[in-house]
Structure formats: structure tokens, C-alpha cells
Amino acid sequence: MKIQGQFYPEGGSQCLLAEVTFSQSGALLLTVTEQNISIQLSRDELQIKDKLGSIPREIMLSGQGLLSVDSTPETDLWLGAEKKSNRLANIESNRSMVLLSLILVPAFLYAFFKYMIPGFAVHFSEYVPEYAVKIASEHTLYSLDKTLLNESEVDAQLQQTYKDNWQDTLSQLTLNDAHYNLNFRESDKMGANAFALPDGTVVVTDALLTLIDNNEDLLQAILLHEIGHVENKHSMRLIAETLATSLAIDYFFGDLGGMIEVFAGLSNTIVQNQFSQKLEWEADNFALEQLQTLGLDPESFAKAMEKLAATLPQESKLDALMQSHPLMKERIENARGRK
Ligand SMILES: [Zn+2]
Numbered sequence: 015m016k017i018q019g020q021f022y023p024e025g026g027s028q029c030l031l032a033e034v035t036f037s038q039s040g041a042l043l044l045t046v047t048e049q050n051i052s053i054q055l056s057r058d059e060l061q062i063k064d065k066l067g068s069i070p071r072e073i074m075l076s077g078q079g080l081l082s083v084d085s086t087p088e089t090d091l092w093l094g095a096e097k098k099s100n101r102l103a104n105i106e107s108n109r110s111m112v113l114l115s116l117i118l119v120p121a122f123l124y125a126f127f128k129y130m131i132p133g134f135a136v137h138f139s140e141y142v143p144e145y146a147v148k149i150a151s152e153h154t155l156y157s158l159d160k161t162l163l164n165e166s167e168v169d170a171q172l173q174q175t176y177k178d179n180w181q182d183t184l185s186q187l188t189l190n191d192a193h194y195n196l197n198f199r200e201s202d203k204m205g206a207n208a209f210a211l212p213d214g215t216v217v218v219t220d221a222l223l224t225l226i227d228n229n230e231d232l233l234q235a236i237l238l239h240e241i242g243h244v245e246n247k248h249s250m251r252l253i254a255e256t257l258a259t260s261l262a263i264d265y266f267f268g269d270l271g272g273m274i275e276v277f278a279g280l281s282n283t284i285v286q287n288q289f290s291q292k293l294e295w296e297a298d299n300f301a302l303e304q305l306q307t308l309g310l311d312p313e314s315f316a317k318a319m320e321k322l323a324a325t326l327p328q329e330s331k332l333d334a335l336m337q338s339h340p341l342m343k344e345r346i347e348n349a350r351g352r353k
Contacts, residue, residue: 015092019083020070021046034083036092042073044081053078062093067107131258132251132292138258139250147250151213158217159199166198166220173198176233183234187304194241198223206325210240212249225321234308235301235315242300248293298345302352316349 021032021044030051035043040057053075061074065085071093073081083089166173180196194214201207206225208218216237226232243249302312323342 015088017083017086017089019044019081021051021079021081023051023079024077032081034081036089042075044075065090065093126262127259131255131262134258135251135254138254139247142247142250148213151211151215154211155197155215155217162203163199163201163217165200167200168198168220168223172228176230179230180234180237183237183308186308189241189245194244196237206322208236208240210244212244212247214241214244216240225325226318229314229317231310231314232318232321234310235305235312235318238301238304239297239315242297242304243293245300246293246296248297251293252290294345295348298348302349306352312349312352316346319346319349 015036017034017036019032019034021030022028023030030046030049032051033045033047037043042053042055042057042060044053044055045051055075055078059076061076063072063074065071068085070082071085071089073083073093075081176198177196180194184194194216197215197217198220199217200220204219204221206219206222208216208222210216218233218237222236223233226236298315301315305312305315319342323346326342
């Protein structure tokens with residue numbers, strides 16, 4: 015049988031068009047006329063690579079180079095495809111197996127990123143030492159003060175009243191020993207906002223106080239939501255998750271280069287947005303439980319959410335998927351359902 019193949023001589027990067035003869039007696043004859051190459055080898059001197067689907071067959075010619083020929087029933091018969099790698103070749107060329115792997119691989123990756131990594135993050139967050147949490151929080155507040163936050167314009171005495179009442183509230187609850195100190199800041203860029211750093215430092219913007227008409231019940235509801243994030247160590251979980259996600263992506267996708275960076279960015283965004291929605295619910299439910307413990311009406315939480323919702327653009331189901339926060343409407347209904 016005479017066919018054409020590509021010959022890659024050893025020690026070079028050339029690809030030569032070769033004439034190949036597979037003889038009945040088991041010898042292989044390769045000739046490249048222009049280069050005056052003529053090689054004759056017996057079957058024993060050939061290292062034949064396994065057949066994979068219909069990709070070209072590769073044959074190592076001992077000490078001479080690599081030969082590549084099309085995979086046809088005739089060449090496969092001569093090269094002995096039926097003997098060795100039949101099962102693998104069948105799997106690779108079997109349509110239903112290919113389709114199954116197209117489903118199973120993404121399903122595994124989805125489960126891995128959605129459940130296993132967050133699971134690990136919860137576990138990991140328990141082991142972050144106190145001082146590391148404190149240093150990370152102090153640095154965050156410091157850089158926020160340098161960039162987004164200004165000194166509060168709220169009357170100092172009023173600020174103190176809020177702080178005292180907040181301490182009163184805290185003393186009625188059983189909480190971690192995190193030091194929940196309340197801080198006020200002015201910020202054009204952040205608007206009506208409140209956030210908690212992992213060490214328990216809580217920051218409320220002047221615009222938020224204005225938005226809730228300085229209503230202390232609403233303020234308490236918002237503060238309880240914020241410390242819900244701290245009690246459940248949400249920031250540490252996010253950090254651990256981001257870290258694990260990037261490590262896992264490196265591991266699974268090795269050196270696929272540029273594509274991975276795109277994927278890393280994307281999956282980080284998707285994973286974390288879903289994660290954040292879950293965390294928002296956790297913090298909401300924490301706040302609602304604490305309000306009940308304090309004998310306060312969960313309606314104040316619902317009202318605070320309504321005020322915040324009014325400052326956001328109209329929501330749609332699509333927004334809910336894209337945003338880090340769950341739909342405000344659902345959160346308000348959740349609070350009202352507690353009564
Ligand atoms: Zn939150």
C-alpha cells in the first residue's frame with residue numbers, strides 16, 4: 015500500500031512530504047525524493063502511537079524522526095489500531111460519550127465552584143487569626159478615609175447619642191466579642207450606605223442618616239444587618255473563596271494562557287455575585303432574628319430596605335442575576351413575613 019505522509023526528520027523543524035509504502039511483509043519504506051531520503055524499517059523498529067478518534071496516526075521512526083499519516087481503515091489495519099487502544103479510540107469517537115462528557119465536565123466544574131469552594135471558605139474563615147483581621151480592617155478603613163470618605167458633618171452630640179444607643183442594643187444581644195464600634199462619615203461617592211469591616215468597625219454615611227430621616231429604629235435594623243456580615247465572617251469567606259477560585263482555575267486549566275485570564279475574571283464575578291446574594295440573605299436573617307430578640311418590629315427593617323430601594327434603579331429579574339444584592343423587593347417581603 016502506497017500513501018502520502020508528513021515526515022519530521024529528527025533534530026530539525028522541517029516538515030517534508032513523504033511517500034510511504036506499507037508492505038505485506040511488515041516493512042515500512044519512506045522516501046522523500048527531493049531530499050534524497052530513503053528509509054526502510056521493520057515493524058519492530060517503529061513506535062506506533064495509539065489511535066485517537068480520526069486524528070492522523072503518528073509513528074516514531076527509531077532515531078530518524080516522526081511520520082504522520084492519515085487514519086484510514088487501511089493504514090489502521092497495518093498499524094494495528096485494533097489491537098491496543100481500541101477502547102480509548104471507541105470512547106473518543108463515540109458520540110454519546112463525547113456528549114456525556116460535554117455535560118459532565120461543566121457539571122463537575124459548576125459543583126466545584128458553587129459548593130466545594132464556598133464550603134472550604136467557610137472552614138478557612140474560622141482559622142484566620144484575630145490580629146490579621148484587625149490589621150486588614152484598619153488598613154481598609156485608612157485607605158477608604160484617604161479616598162472615598164470624609165469626616166462626618168453630623169452634629170457630634172447626635173453622633174454620640176447614636177453610639178450610646180447602639181452600645182445599649184449590643185449589650186442586650188449575645189454576640190462574638192468583636193468590638194462593634196460605630197463610625198460616621200460623609201461621602202459623595204458612596205451615597206446612602208453602611209458597611210462593616212471584618213473586625214466589627216461599622217461605618218454609616220451621613221446620606222444614609224438623611225435617607226432614613228434619622229429614624230433610630232431603621233438605623234438599628236441596618237446596623238444589625240451589617241454586623242450579621244461580621245458575625246458570619248463574610249469578608250474572610252470572600253477572601254478565601256477568591257483565593258481558592260484562582261488557585262483552582264490555575265490547577266484545572268494549567269497553561270491555557272490568555273483564555274484563562276478571561277475565564278478567571280468571569281468566573282470570579284459569577285461565583286462571587288452568587289455568593290454575595292447568599293451572604294446578603296444570611297445577614298438579613300441575622301438582623302431579623304436579632305430584632306425579634308430585642309422585641310423590635312421587623313417592619314423597621316422592611317422600611318429601611320424600602321428607603322434604600324428607592325435610591326436604586328428599577329430592578330428586573332436580570333438585574334438580580336447580575337447584581338451582588340438580592341432583589342430588594344424579595345428582601346422586604348422576607349422581613350414582613352417575619353411578623
Ligand atoms: Zn449586606
